[in-house]
Amino acid sequence: MYFNADVKSWYDILLFLLTGSTGWYSILGILQIAGLYLIFKKSGIKPFWAFVPFARLYRLAECADREEEGRILSISSFLLFVINVLGDYIESSLLATITLFAILALVVIELVYEIRVCAGLVEVYKTKKIWIVAWVIVGSLTSFYWGVSKKLNPSMKVEDFRKDAIEMASGRHIINKMDKGLAVGLQERTVMEFFHKKYLLRDINFYIKPGRMVLLLGGSGAGKTTLLNAIIGYEKADAEVILNGTNVYEKYRKMIYEVGFVPQQNLIRGKDTIEHTLLDTAKLRLPSNVNAKERKARVNEVMDIFGLTPSKTHFVDKLSGGQKRRLSIAMELLSNPSLFILDEPDSGLDGVMARELMTQLRSIADQGKIVIVITHTPDRVIDLFDDVIVLAKDSHRTGRLAFFGEIGEARAFFEKESMEKIVQSINSTSVGGDGRADEFVLKFATEQNKEVANG
Amino acid sequence: MAENTATRKIRHRGRFEQIGIYLVKFMRLFVYQNDWKVLPMSIVIAGLVSLVVRRDFFVTMEGTLKGALALSCIAIWNGFFNSIQVVCREREIIKREHRSGLHISSYIVSHMLYQALLCLVQTVLTIYTCKMMGIKFPTEGLFTSWMMLDVGITVFLISYSADMISLWISTLVHNTTTAMSIMPFILIAQLVFSGGIFQLPAWSDGISKLMISHYGVRCIAAQADYNNRPMVTAWNTLVKMENNDIEVAYTLDELMVMLKDDQEDAAVKLLSADGVGQKIVEILKGKNVDREVIINAIIDVIKSDPRYEEIKDKKFTIFKVKIKDVIDAIGREKVRDYLQYKTAQVTQNPDYAMTESNILRMWLAFVAFIVMFSSLSIVCLEFIDKDKR
Numbered sequence: 001m002y003f004n005a006d007v008k009s010w011y012d013i014l015l016f017l018l019t020g021s022t023g024w025y026s027i028l029g030i031l032q033i034a035g036l037y038l039i040f041k042k043s044g045i046k047p048f049w050a051f052v053p054f055a056r057l058y059r060l061a062e063c064a065d066r067e068e069e070g071r072i073l074s075i076s077s078f079l080l081f082v083i084n085v086l087g088d089y090i091e092s093s094l095l096a097t098i099t100l101f102a103i104l105a106l107v108v109i110e111l112v113y114e115i116r117v118c119a120g121l122v123e124v125y126k127t128k129k130i131w132i133v134a135w136v137i138v139g140s141l142t143s144f145y146w147g148v149s150k151k152l153n154p155s156m157k158v159e160d161f162r163k164d165a166i167e168m169a170s171g172r173h174i175i176n177k178m179d180k181g182l183a184v185g186l187q188e189r190t191v192m193e194f195f196h197k198k199y200l201l202r203d204i205n206f207y208i209k210p211g212r213m214v215l216l217l218g219g220s221g222a223g224k225t226t227l228l229n230a231i232i233g234y235e236k237a238d239a240e241v242i243l244n245g246t247n248v249y250e251k252y253r254k255m256i257y258e259v260g261f262v263p264q265q266n267l268i269r270g271k272d273t274i275e276h277t278l279l280d281t282a283k284l285r286l287p288s289n290v291n292a293k294e295r296k297a298r299v300n301e302v303m304d305i306f307g308l309t310p311s312k313t314h315f316v317d318k319l320s321g322g323q324k325r326r327l328s329i330a331m332e333l334l335s336n337p338s339l340f341i342l343d344e345p346d347s348g349l350d351g352v353m354a355r356e357l358m359t360q361l362r363s364i365a366d367q368g369k370i371v372i373v374i375t376h377t378p379d380r381v382i383d384l385f386d387d388v389i390v391l392a393k394d395s396h397r398t399g400r401l402a403f404f405g406e407i408g409e410a411r412a413f414f415e416k417e418s419m420e421k422i423v424q425s426i427n428s429t430s431v432g433g434d435g436r437a438d439e440f441v442l443k444f445a446t447e448q449n450k451e452v453a454n455g
Numbered sequence: 456m457a458e459n460t461a462t463r464k465i466r467h468r469g470r471f472e473q474i475g476i477y478l479v480k481f482m483r484l485f486v487y488q489n490d491w492k493v494l495p496m497s498i499v500i501a502g503l504v505s506l507v508v509r510r511d512f513f514v515t516m517e518g519t520l521k522g523a524l525a526l527s528c529i530a531i532w533n534g535f536f537n538s539i540q541v542v543c544r545e546r547e548i549i550k551r552e553h554r555s556g557l558h559i560s561s562y563i564v565s566h567m568l569y570q571a572l573l574c575l576v577q578t579v580l581t582i583y584t585c586k587m588m589g590i591k592f593p594t595e596g597l598f599t600s601w602m603m604l605d606v607g608i609t610v611f612l613i614s615y616s617a618d619m620i621s622l623w624i625s626t627l628v629h630n631t632t633t634a635m636s637i638m639p640f641i642l643i644a645q646l647v648f649s650g651g652i653f654q655l656p657a658w659s660d661g662i663s664k665l666m667i668s669h670y671g672v673r674c675i676a677a678q679a680d681y682n683n684r685p686m687v688t689a690w691n692t693l694v695k696m697e698n699n700d701i702e703v704a705y706t707l708d709e710l711m712v713m714l715k716d717d718q719e720d721a722a723v724k725l726l727s728a729d730g731v732g733q734k735i736v737e738i739l740k741g742k743n744v745d746r747e748v749i750i751n752a753i754i755d756v757i758k759s760d761p762r763y764e765e766i767k768d769k770k771f772t773i774f775k776v777k778i779k780d781v782i783d784a785i786g787r788e789k790v791r792d793y794l795q796y797k798t799a800q801v802t803q804n805p806d807y808a809m810t811e812s813n814i815l816r817m818w819l820a821f822v823a824f825i826v827m828f829s830s831l832s833i834v835c836l837e838f839i840d841k842d843k844r
Binding site: 234271276286331332 | 465466467468469472473476480483484487488545547548550551552554555556557840
């Protein structure tokens with residue numbers, strides 16, 4: 001569709017880079033660029049990308065909500081171009097054969113991913129699938145038609161975040177005055193996605209007092225795990241995180257012992273016993289001046305707390321789901337961290353076991369620790385929580401803070417009785433939600449800004 | 456305790472102490488995680504390969520080269536299997552432990568120590584199995600008093616180098632399926648580019664030098680004194696053919712040409728031979744041939760004879776003898792020794808020279824492999840936190 005040309009001279013190379021074709025075909029290439037220019041404009045992408053060779057394919061894939069495919073498509077097109085150019089200088093028959101195979105492989109890859117991107121375009125533009133054939137066979141004319149047609153418009157836009165109208169509180173007001181508890185002032189958490197910066201999280205500021213048990217709520221893909229990783233400094237963000245007066249990012253190696261993070265899966269070696277697992281973890285996490293006797297005592301204490309003592313010689317593989325979860329939590333509790341983070345600790349547990357586990361977490365919080373929990377079934381244990389952080393995926397698919405505060409305030413803010421209803425209200429319509437994320441993000445930001453203004 | 460941790464100077468276990476923790480853990484898992492299975496597997500492989508190479512290993516040039524390649528392959532196989540899955544199968548666990556204070560360098564170094572022990576035991580088992588299966592190791596080695604120990608050091612180094620390569624692969628890939636899919640390609644490359652069996656084209660020299668098997672085959676062949684072993688292929692082929700005849704036959708036409716080429720002595724001898732001699736005598740019977748111009752006269756007479764056209768393309772046996780008779784005539788042992796010595800002489804290779812410097816050079820190459828790939832493992836695993844979620 002884009003770069004199937006015979007490149008022989010520098011003039012060809014230049015023409016090829018500009019239009020994606022050579023010779024008379026470059027006229028079609030110009031039509032295609034014009035089409036892409038208008039399509040990008042419609043989709044909210046800066047239209048100059050239409051003039052950038054290879055990158056324009058990735059941008060087109062973004063319009064189609066097919067970023068992964070776009071990456072492979074533009075890389076394979078670039079490689080095809082390079083091989084095309086270098087092909088003329090190859091004299092060895094062996095190299096020529098290898099080149100031929102490489103071209104064949106790349107053409108197949110290009111075609112497959114081109115079809116995927118076109119399928120995405122058809123979905124986003126909510127039009128007939130027959131257009132996929134048109135895109136593949138006469139891509140230049142099709143892109144031009146799609147660009148100029150007023151009937152064809154995308155149902156989703158890829159907008160520039162810098163134009164975002166929602167101004168958030170900086171979070172510095174939270175950071176500066178806290179020497180106890182957890183203060184988070186996160187400006188952004190981004191990743192470089194090929195040709196552009198992708199925002200995973202933006203403007204998330206909150207402060208949690210010691211002894212609080214906090215529920216982290218949000219729809220799938222809202223960035224809950226990303227936020228937790230950013231808080232503990234595992235995935236660094238443009239943020240300041242202060243735990244009990246110490247900057248987590250600046251003193252990361254020291255602070256890892258202050259934070260207990262229980263991941264979603266039970267990441268424990270199955271062929272080790274409970275006791276050995278805990279003893280080894282204790283050796284890693286407890287200070288080196290803690291002697292073997294004290295270590296053993298601490299392990300026994302933690303095993304008692306989580307009811308693991310009777311099965312301490314059992315292999316992890318042989319434990320039930322609930323026991324594995326408790327062991328996973330026990331491993332983190334060994335070092336007595338002041339911040340305890342749990343990513344879906346109750347997944348796979350029945351109601352009774354989940355309640356029992358959450359009660360244990362409540363008792364940990366009551367010892368003056370901060371406990372942050374992600375759970376997808378919050379209502380059955382909501383009475384155990386003090387605060388809730390609501391993360392929402394906004395229209396730019398970025399995780400934003402839709403609410404932070406006490407449980408009762410959350411109900412009033414969202415005008416919903418249950419946590420599950422809150423999640424439903426912020427979830428996008430494509431996953432069966434009410435699609436009100438932007439509304440709540442804006443509302444909460446406005447309230448926060450007012451608070452800051454009032455000192 | 457928790458409140459003061461951030462402010463007080465609290466020391467946690469450093470890199471060195473963590474090595475001990477993980478080494479003990481790996482030893483424990485060796486028993487419970489079925490990692491012990493690699494030991495009987497190494498015995499079985501060594502036994503099977505010994506069955507094939509035991510007769511001629513350390514005896515002949517060909518057998519030694521075959522044995523060197525086989526022993527290298529066993530060691531590489533053992534090394535690869537030991538560690539190809541060890542890191543990738545617990546990648547997520549490492550991530551968790553890393554954020555709990557685990558130093559990646561400690562983790563890799565403890566693996567290196569554990570794998571070294573494993574390779575050592577496998578080497579002992581392999582060499583012992585080879586011995587039990589009838590491979591006759593020469594008594595004295597170049598570096599030690601036992602050749603078995605010398606070869607054992609090489610087998611260990613090959614095995615450990617392969618182990619470090621697969622450890623590195625294991626740190627690169629994210630799951631065991633990918634690791635096990637890559638392994639056959641690496642093994643085949645090691646076999647093909649070893650240069651031991653296949654004649655490699657010139658362009659592959661560089662690739663071959665990146666293979667452990669390249670150094671493995673050369674090192675073991677050198678230790679087995681390849682260059683001073685007899686080459687038996689030519690002698691064995693000759694013995695297989697000894698009941699065949701050596702036969703020299705020409706057509707009459709060819710004979711005429713030969714006679715014209717002033718090979719008078721030869722021609723006269725040929726005339727007296729059986730078969731053709733009788734035919735020519737028949738033709739010459741009753742003809743007056745001057746002895747002084749005998750050759751040309753004979754040719755003229757024969758060519759002018761009406762029967763010449765009929766028999767000119769017929770082959771006549773000039774000389775016929777059994778190979779066995781020739782060997783026996785010269786002396787069987789003399790022929791064998793001469794052939795084995797001469798063919799061995801042209802096959803000698805300076806890479807296989809049994810010298811201390813040569814073997815040390817190969818051992819250093821293994822050490823370089825070990826250092827390079829273990830360092831690469833540490834570097835690659837340090838990026839574990841960058842894994843795409």
